[in-house]
Amino acid sequence: MITEAKRLQSVQEYYFSKKLQEIANMQTEIPIISLGIGSPDLQPAQEVIETLIKESQAGVNGYQSYRGLPEMRNAMAQFYQNQFGVKLNPSTEILPLMGSKEGIMHISMAFLNEGDKVLIPNPGYPTYTSVTELVQAEPLFYDLKSENDWLPDFEQLEKLAEQKPKIMWINYPHMPTGAKAPREVLEQLVDFAKRHNILIVNDNPYSFILNENPTSILSIDGAKDIAIELNSLSKTFNIAGWRIGMVLADESLINSILKVKSNMDSGMNFAIQKAATKALEVSEDWYNNLTKVYSERREIIYQICEKLNVTYDPKAVGMFIWAKLPEGIDDKTFIDEILYEKKVFITPGSIFGSNGKGYIRFSLCAPIEKLNEVLERL
Structure with missing residues (x-):
């Protein structure tokens, strides 16, 4: 039997590679909404x-x-x-x-x-x-x-x-x-x-x-x-x-x-x-419009956070919202419950290291109507 290289013994398949395949294999009556990955859904200029x-x-x-x-x-x-x-x-x-x-x-x-x-x-x-x-x-x-x-x-x-x-x-x-x-x-x-x-x-x-x-x-x-x-x-x-x-x-x-x-x-x-x-070479308007879109989305993510009783830092930047779960709640168990019950995918913080345990991460890469649908499902 051909054995893999020793260097792979300490390396696992990338979390999102496995999780997205799991999601793809799920049989659901309503589509799963992903707030997991920072893959921009907006169009280029x-x-x-x-x-x-x-x-x-x-x-x-x-x-x-x-x-x-x-x-x-x-x-x-x-x-x-x-x-x-x-x-x-x-x-x-x-x-x-x-x-x-x-x-x-x-x-x-x-x-x-x-x-x-x-x-x-x-x-x-x-x-x-x-x-x-x-x-x-x-x-x-x-x-x-x-x-x-x-x-x-x-x-x-x-x-x-x-x-x-x-x-x-x-x-x-x-x-x-x-x-x-x-x-x-x-x-x-x-x-x-x-x-x-x-x-x-x-x-x-x-x-x-x-x-x-x-x-x-x-x-x-x-x-x-x-x-x-x-x-x-x-x-x-x-x-x-x-x-x-x-x-x-x-x-x-x-x-x-x-x-x-x-x-x-x-x-x-x-x-x-x-x-x-x-x-x-795009003009400054490009960056301003990008900020406007993500600002509007962020406000809805904040509402989602409040629905889920998680806390966040409003001073944070970037295309994710990092939120802390109430004490004693396991982040991977929590996101799986939301995935299976509400058909919404959120990233567990522990995949980023031990200091991420007890946190979850939301992506802003979803349109307003999808974010509002997440609110309704919750």
Whole structure:
């Protein structure tokens, strides 16, 4: 019998992969409404769609550069200059990705050896842990807790630094909690990473969802010496399935990541790159309209929270609402009861780590009429 690789012994199938299959197999008289995944249901800008159609018909179907079209990298650089005040060299400090999720693997393969330690937030995006284990490095979990506004405890980080971690994953605005990191916290993180020779990676796809002050770690003085940022067009421009992301860093770090990436794919589709370039050039009205839609949806999610007797932080940002269950209620049991009885899917907080136990997460990626239907079912 063919046995699987040892590296898979500590890695399970992604939670949403299993749960969505379970939901698909359920026999129900009424459709299940999903508030589980942050997959934008809104349309891209009309000019973005028109560009995709036009360039698809142009017949450029060959392999593309591993570094992406120069005009797309220029647009990414201009986007970072306009939105974050960060100046980047589009030729050497930007590498387009087929979604930022692949960047987690590329970065880990580029810089981690077997047995290296990796600082991972708890709660946090599960892929940080699974990829760390796939490359046979060792996760070191650092706590994020509500009493500290879901920000790192630097006393704990100093103790964990004694184990000489090589990479630290951070994610602000934070998923799943929606916490923001004040600039002084980002400055502390950069200082911490420099003192301990740690490569810090900020995963930053939620900057423009219900967030008045988008921030990049690369805007901190000296951050480029030890920091990488991942970003994505998926959430901000409603093109999640197109798979367009980017990694931004000093040239030497980009070149290391490129060694991995160039052996993993054969370049991004030409028409999608042209459409992504157009998306990055949308007017400020785009962001304002996005905020308006998600603000209206958030108000209904707040009503759903009150129906379910769960508490939330109205200061949180991003496309999720993170809510605390009453004491003693198991989050996985709770969401299954809602799923089976009301045909509504909500994400249990414990899939994001032990500090997520007793919490649930709602996605704002559902239209108003569906959210109102959830209210009625409850």
